[in-house]
Amino acid sequence: MINKKVVVIDYGMGNIWSVVSALKYLGYQAVVSADISEIRTSDSLVLPGVGSFRKAMNSLRKLELDKVIIEEVMESNKLFLGICLGMQMLFKDLNEGGNSKGFGFFSSEVLEISKISKLKTNIGWRKIKSIDKNFLENENYYYFCHSYYVNINDEDYSFLKCVTEENPRIPAIIQKNNIFGLQFHPEKSQKKGIMLIKKFLEF
Numbered sequence: 001m002i003n004k005k006v007v008v009i010d011y012g013m014g015n016i017w018s019v020v021s022a023l024k025y026l027g028y029q030a031v032v033s034a035d036i037s038e039i040r041t042s043d044s045l046v047l048p049g050v051g052s053f054r055k056a057m058n059s060l061r062k063l064e065l066d067k068v069i070i071e072e073v074m075e076s077n078k079l080f081l082g083i084c085l086g087m088q089m090l091f092k093d094l095n096e097g098g099n100s101k102g103f104g105f106f107s108s109e110v111l112e113i114s115k116i117s118k119l120k121t122n123i124g125w126r127k128i129k130s131i132d133k134n135f136l137e138n139e140n141y142y143y144f145c146h147s148y149y150v151n152i153n154d155e156d157y158s159f160l161k162c163v164t165e166e167n168p169r170i171p172a173i174i175q176k177n178n179i180f181g182l183q184f185h186p187e188k189s190q191k192k193g194i195m196l197i198k199k200f201l202e203f
Helices: 016-025 036-040 053-062 066-074 190-201
Strands: 005-009 029-033 044-047 079-083 091-095 099-101 106-112 122-130 141-146 148-151 160-164 171-176 179-182
Touching (some): 005 016, 016 190, 036 066, 053 099, 148 171
Parallel strands (some): 005 029, 005 044, 091 106
Antiparallel strands (some): 160 171, 171 179
């Protein structure tokens, strides 16, 4: 087993166990917890999520985890990986029946996919391509399931690493220093996705 503790943050709105299975397959010590002391003693943090942005942020605030996460990520420079809804919560604003506030690690807005597509949801295997070739050389298919997308602004564009190949081109991977966001589900994307988790945790 790899001597690194990865805490998967449990706030009641994530596909926790598929992520944990992927981490254990890679040999990491995976701990599912909402305990502040566990988060503070971790080597890395993973925030998965499905469902409502507003409910997710409210749940984190109710558990008093939002400030702890910001402290660990920004002050302790702990590696942080947000998956699907977990990626969207990295951003400042989401227009979901009124404005909701995320962590604000990035400044872009999160909007409904229906604003750029005839589809209300983006579900299925999508090929992603790199904007930064030094970040991800090979183009592969990964599994997406979401109804909101990140509308990348000029300020955040330099952090955007990959987008979906077909129109509409949806931001798929973003990274700033120790913070990573994946719009797709690597834990449900077979071996290629699991190896991508490994790449981030070894960053």
